[in-house]
Amino acid sequence: MSARLLIEYDGTAFHGWAAQPGLRTVQEELERALAVVSRGPLKLTVAGRTDAGVHALGQVASHEGDPVSARSLNALLPDDVAVLESTAAPEGFDARRDALSRTYVYRVRLHRERTALQRDRVLDWRYPVDRDLLDACAANLIGEHDFEAFTLSKEPYISHRRTIDRSQWVERDGLLEFWVRADSFTRRMVRSLVGYQLDVARGAWSIEQFTELLAGAPRSAGGRAAAAHGLFLAEVAYPITAMDGSPSG
Amino acid sequence: MSARLLIEYDGTAFHGWAAQPGLRTVQEELERALAVVSRGPLKLTVAGRTDAGVHALGQVASHEGDPVSARSLNALLPDDVAVLESTAAPEGFDARRDALSRTYVYRVRLHRERTALQRDRVLDWRYPVDRDLLDACAANLIGEHDFEAFTLSKEPYISHRRTIDRSQWVERDGLLEFWVRADSFTRRMVRSLVGYQLDVARGAWSIEQFTELLAGAPRSAGGRAAAAHGLFLAEVAYPITAMDGSPSG
Numbered sequence: 001m002s003a004r005l006l007i008e009y010d011g012t013a014f015h016g017w018a019a020q021p022g023l024r025t026v027q028e029e030l031e032r033a034l035a036v037v038s039r040g041p042l043k044l045t046v047a048g049r050t051d052a053g054v055h056a057l058g059q060v061a062s063h064e065g066d067p068v069s070a071r072s073l074n075a076l077l078p079d080d081v082a083v084l085e086s087t088a089a090p091e092g093f094d095a096r097r098d099a100l101s102r103t104y105v106y107r108v109r110l111h112r113e114r115t116a117l118q119r120d121r122v123l124d125w126r127y128p129v130d131r132d133l134l135d136a137c138a139a140n141l142i143g144e145h146d147f148e149a150f151t152l153s154k155e156p157y158i159s160h161r162r163t164i165d166r167s168q169w170v171e172r173d174g175l176l177e178f179w180v181r182a183d184s185f186t187r188r189m190v191r192s193l194v195g196y197q198l199d200v201a202r203g204a205w206s207i208e209q210f211t212e213l214l215a216g217a218p219r220s221a222g223g224r225a226a227a228a229h230g231l232f233l234a235e236v237a238y239p240i241t242a243m244d245g246s247p248s249g
Numbered sequence: 250m251s252a253r254l255l256i257e258y259d260g261t262a263f264h265g266w267a268a269q270p271g272l273r274t275v276q277e278e279l280e281r282a283l284a285v286v287s288r289g290p291l292k293l294t295v296a297g298r299t300d301a302g303v304h305a306l307g308q309v310a311s312h313e314g315d316p317v318s319a320r321s322l323n324a325l326l327p328d329d330v331a332v333l334e335s336t337a338a339p340e341g342f343d344a345r346r347d348a349l350s351r352t353y354v355y356r357v358r359l360h361r362e363r364t365a366l367q368r369d370r371v372l373d374w375r376y377p378v379d380r381d382l383l384d385a386c387a388a389n390l391i392g393e394h395d396f397e398a399f400t401l402s403k404e405p406y407i408s409h410r411r412t413i414d415r416s417q418w419v420e421r422d423g424l425l426e427f428w429v430r431a432d433s434f435t436r437r438m439v440r441s442l443v444g445y446q447l448d449v450a451r452g453a454w455s456i457e458q459f460t461e462l463l464a465g466a467p468r469s470a471g472g473r474a475a476a477a478h479g480l481f482l483a484e485v486a487y488p489i490t491a492m493d494g495s496p497s498g
Contacts, residue, residue: 008365055366070362082365113319116257116331117304121366 002093003067005030005044006085007059012120012229013080016052017059026050026081030061033076037068047095047236048102051188053228055121057105058084060236062095090241103166103181103235106194106226110176122175123194123230127202129176134169136207137197138178141167146216150192153219160186160216179234191225199223251342252316254279254293255334256308261369261478262329265301266308275299275330279310282325286317296344296485297351300437302477304370306354307333309485311344339490352415352430352484355443355475359425371424372443372479376451378425383418385456386446387427390416395465399441402468409435409465428483440474448472 007030015023019031027044034042047060070086077083107122109115114124141164148160166181178194196213199205205223213221256279264272268280276293283291296309319335326332356371358364363373390413397409415430427443445462448454454472462470 010366010368057366074362079368080365082363082368084362113323113333114331116329117259117306117370119259119328119331 001066002089003063004087004089005061005083008084009056009081011053011055017050029081033073037072045094045096047099048233054231056233058235059233060095062093098238099236101181101237104190105232105234106178107230108176120229123227129201134201137200137210138167138169140211145214147186147189149213149217149222150189151186152188188225195224195226250315251338252312253336253338254310254332257333258305258330260302260304266299278330282322286321294343294345296348297482303480305482307484308482309344311342347487348485350430350486353439354481354483355427356479357425369478372476378450383450386449386459387416387418389460394463396435396438398462398466398471399438400435401437437474443475444473
């Protein structure tokens with residue numbers, strides 16, 4: 001038996017997902033609560049290793065053994081992380097390896113002095129934005145590309161090829177949202193996609209410069225990533241057989 | 250010349266709007282910034298004196314003299330309060346007296362373990378909710394009533410009669426929102442309206458009991474107000490003549 005957790009967190013006060021000695025991380029808080037409830041250490045595998053300041057609406061993590069009660073975990077967790085569901089998964093379910101896709105949303109607020117209520121949740125952007133250029137950039141992202149220029153990587157020999165099948169700017173509640181779905185993402189990829197697109201939309205780059213980056217240009221050809229606090233891991237998708245809690249096959 | 254400020258704030262770390270010795274309040278933070286920018290003390294008059302923990306999307310305050318720059322004020326303000334607009338208003342404009350109506354929204358989240366990202370912004374409500382009963386309660390609120398049973402008041406001889414012209418439960422983004430507009434509100438009135446309606450919707454009160462309270466029942470007949478952190482002052486409306494920045498009349 002394996003177990004699957006659906007997790008929401010406010011990334012503001014965390015040094016990201018992954019456990020790091022001496023730093024407060026989401027993984028560490030969850031594993032500490034899990035160890036109490038399950039009466040023994042359990043290691044979590046996660047679908048998306050979010051960086052410091054990045055939030056999650058629907059992060060997914062897995063562990064071996066029986067699922068424990070979400071309510072019991074929440075009673076032990078600090079208030080900036082919440083377990084929304086804790087369910088049985090097929091033996092060997094792995095939240096990272098089994099994921100078919102990850103969906104992120106990045107929220108931008110335009111033309112306002114600044115926000116108080118959403119200050120850790122949206123990017124305040126004061127530059128002009130040509131919406132047509134944003135839409136053209138987003139359309140060019142669909143398909144398989146080499147995202148080295150969009151990657152903060154300490155491992156230069158790994159592949160940066162990823163396939164994007166949703167890439168869309170949407171207006172909602174007075175905010176501009178960038179929704180993007182891919183098989184997986186390289187490190188800092190979504191924030192780079194947003195930052196570079198915004199630079200095109202304010203006229204600092206041409207759309208041709210942006211598009212050329214998608215053919216495996218080096219990191220040094222890239223621009224500035226958008227700040228972490230506008231980014232949310234929205235959803236992770238799995239095949240039905242990995243989700244029904246019964247033995248696969 | 251008078252000036253009008255449109256203000257957003259996160260009420261979490263404030264002891265409400267109104268200045269109180271030794272406590273951190275929105276009024277105190279704003280008046281401190283205003284005094285620096287305008288080089289002299291200025292007193293603010295506010296449309297809605299929100300309590301501790303209550304938020305504002307569109308609070309309005311007024312002061313005498315010329316408007317100062319919103320950007321200058323924001324540079325001096327802490328990040329949980331933001332001036333969205335600072336504009337000229339007709340001589341003598343008074344944000345409290347001239348307001349035609351106030352609109353509040355209260356946000357409730359149902360049937361989820363709990364929320365991390367919106368923990369200071371919505372009420373987590375785990376009881377059953379009969380939506381038809383909520384809608385029936387809301388419909389009964391329209392019109393003029395005596396809200397003494399909905400009022401936390403230290404002044405028993407003032408009138409609690411108010412006129413509600415919008416009262417509506419709406420589902421949005423997985424949340425249940427109660428929108429209410431009235432000429433003005435008594436103290437703790439919106440939170441009491443929400444708390445009592447939720448008690449009807451979970452079957453603790455009958456709708457007849459709720460409706461009887463609207464005829465001026467004493468405070469002791471009332472129930473429990475909903476928590477402050479789900480409440481937002483959404484909007485304040487003024488007559489056109491008080492808003493155009495030219496002399497009235």
